[in-house]
Amino acid sequence: MLTDFEYQALMLSLKVSGYTIVWLVPLGIVLAWLLSRREFMGKSLLDSMIHLPLVLPPVVIGYLLLISMGRNGWIGKWLDAHFGLVFSFNWKGAVLACIIVSLPLMVRSVRLSLDLVDRKLEQAAATLGASPIKIFFTITLPLTLPGIITGTMLSFARSLGEFGATISFVSNIPGETQTIPLAMYNFIETPGSELEAARLCVISIVIALSSLLFSEWLSKRTSKKLGAKHG
Secondary structure, X not given: OOOHHHHHHHHHHHHHHHHHHHHHHHHHHXXXXXXXXXXXXXXXHHHHXXXXXXXXXXXXXXXXXXXXXXXXXXXXXXXXXHHOOOOOOOHHHHHHHHHHHHHHHHHHHHHHHHXXXXXXXXXXXXXXXXXXXXXXXXXXXXXXXXXXXXXXXXXXXXXXXXXXXXXXXXXXXXXXXXXXXXXXHHHHHOOOOHHXXXXXXXHHHHHHHHXXXXXXXXHHHHHHHHHHHHO
């Protein structure tokens, strides 16, 4: 059985990861489509900026978020004054941090899947009078589903394990920003709490592994259905 502390950290982690996916999926699809199907000035720079979180230390990302999106940051101050929206030191900031660190995984997965879509199918639909929007939603998007599923589950698992950017941007506040990794950090820093840290470690591994296994199963199942439909 989970203790109240473990349950609170688990529910907050799932909440943050869930909201991350809600925002990340449409954003990742749009960016992946732009990078895969369009040529424009600054494309290489956009690609590099999207993938920058893969090579930057998470603490640097958290610091950049703090000075830009914090209550006194140049963007955060404006959002607070005009919309009452505050990201620093609350769970919304944790979601924002997770979106940024998970974005490369989402975009890369969807883009690879988009690159594998047979463009002749889209061209054939266009010659039959289908609009670009209809082609995207009836042909391109369904054929990209395996990549979307993979990117979603990888991003979900990555969000569950996010630590550096989160603690730098929103601190470690029990019940507000203290997700499983941050709760583990508390236990690791507290003498005699090794068992509690180990329990949270096991919970994290089980959830992350389950997400990856489910992603693999769902992606294969979707690929088979798409192959049978277009075979």
